[in-house]
Structure formats: structure tokens, C-alpha cells
Amino acid sequence: MKLLTSTALSAALLVPALASAESLTFAWTPNPQTPQVDIAIEKGYFEDAGLDIEFVSFPTGREGFEAMIGGQVDVTFMAELPAAVGALTGQDFAVVGDLARFTGSRVIVNTASGEVADPSDLSGKRIGTTIGTNVNFYLDEILAGAGIEAEIVGAAPPDLVPALARGDLDAIVPFPTFYGAAKSTLGDSYAELRVPGYDVHYILAATPEMTGEKSATLDAFMAALVKADADVQADPEAAMAAVARSMQGAMTPEALAQMWQDVDIGLQLDEGLAELLVREADWILAQGVVRGEAVDKAAMLELFAPEALRKASPEAVGLP
DSSP: OOOOOHHHHHHHHHSOOOSSOEEEEEEOOOOTTOHHHHHHHHTTHHHHTTEEEEEEOOSSHHHHHHHHHTTSOSEEEEESHHHHHHHHTTOOOEEEEEEEEEOOOOEEEEGGGOOOOSGGGGTTOEEEEOTTSHHHHHHHHHHHHHTOOOEEEEOOHHHHHHHHHHTSOSEEEOOGGGHHHHHHHHGGGEEEEOOOSOOEEEEEEEOHHHHTTTHHHHHHHHHHHHHHHHHHHHOHHHHHHHHHHHTTTSSOHHHHHHHGGGEEEEEEEEHHHHHHHHHHHHHHHHHTSSOOOOOOHHHHHTTBOOHHHHHHOGGGEEOO
């Protein structure tokens, strides 16, 4: 976990509250990777900033993004892949922050079907994943990087671990929330292969109105999150407890401590995210699911709106 500088914290504390309460609809569901939101709620930072926030939950980040595009919400939280789709399809939105990065992506293997010591050992295996998602992108990058082919089997997220345990699949690339279930289900037959090169980014996207006529509201929202971000860095254990309460016991602080070993928590916005979105956009085009023209880095950066984060924490923004 990175530490927020005292300069950034001071900047956040100096951002004035709105003169009158402003409403904001935020698509967010309690989860393990965005403790800044839990802290801001629990400590009243949003209210202190003059915000009246309505939280709306969606089953997936993609659905939250679609609701934002449709004008149902002002800001949405999601993994980064829907932003790549939005760029390809010409949607009008802005990426305004990057809350955390999951650095522990992996392939999970049932050793009953054979040991896997490196990516080349995946050649010819039956590998399950959820088609069209960021984990599918990660698997394809692994196979391409190793110059091998495998049989990719599409399945819904909850079905992957049972299929692996039954022996229907040799390996799976699931969402991180299913890693624990895979380990407990497979027991001694559990093995994992970590292949670097892809980190999941948990980002914030906003409507054009939020970066335009309601920019003061977005400034207040991001400043509250930066203030909460500093609290997370200062006292991770308290942040874990807040997330556990928010998730109503779905994850214990101890489980969060284990997960957070692979999570880089800290608000930022930099060119690395734009470069990843370009790679994902190219991959999406190659799948033939979306038709469009390739999006280069310069065009992707035009979808970034760093102003609100820069005001609250100048050092968190690494963009030209």
C-alpha cells in the first residue's frame, strides 16, 4: 500500500465544502477493494463536503457504467474494462480516478489434471473463464505471451470453481473474489500460477455534466475520497474493519488483510491506465464483439478528466 504525502493530505483538507447541499447518485456496491468509500461514508466526509449521496447498487460494474451512460447515475465505480468498450463505441464519459489496483491476478489449477509450473504448461488445457470480461483478457494475454493455445471454456463466475473441482476443467481464471472458494474447495489439489502483466484497476467514471456544469460537486466528492484515502494509509486495520462492517460480514478483517497483500490502494490517475485501456480496446476489437476503429493513447487520454483529483491531491495525478 502506498502512502499519501502530507502535501496531498493538506490539499484535500483545504478544499471548501459546497455552499449548499448538492445531490449525487453514485453506483457503488460494498466490496473489498475500495475502502476509501467505506471510510468516507462512516466518517461523514461526504456530508462534511456538502454532498447528499444516493448509493445505487448494480450486479456488475458494466451495468453501473451503462446506467451512467444512460443518465441514471452521476458517478460509477467499476473495473476498467467497460471504459475500453465505451471508448470504442464513442460514449460520452470521463475517467476521474483510479481507487486501487489488484496485483495478484492468477490462473488456478486442479493438480489432478497435471502440474503447471509456467505458462507453457497450459498448452492444450481446458481453461474456464467468463467470456468478454477482464479475466478473459488476462487469460488471452497469458496464452499469447507464451505462444501457446488452449481450449477456453466460457462459464458464469459461480460455475467455474465447481467445474474445476469436478475435473471438467483443468484450470480456471476467475474473478479474485472466487480465489478463496477455489482454495478451500480443491484442498491439496489446489495450485496457482501468477503471471505478471495485468493489474485490475478499480476506477471512477463520471458523466459529462459532472465534469462540466456540476464540476464543483465532483471536486467535493473527490476531495472527500482523498481525505478518506489518507485515513486508509494511516490506519489500514481500521479501514479493514470499516470494509468488513460495510460488507456485513461477507469478509472478515483477517481475510481482507490477506487479500490486501495483492492490492495497491491509493487514489491516482496516470498514463499507465490509459495504456492498459488501449490494449484492452485492441483485444475487444480482435474478438469481433464490438466494431469500431482502434483507439490510440492520445485519444484515450482525452477521456480522462483529472481536474477534480488534481485539486484535491496534485501528486496523485501523473498526466501531462
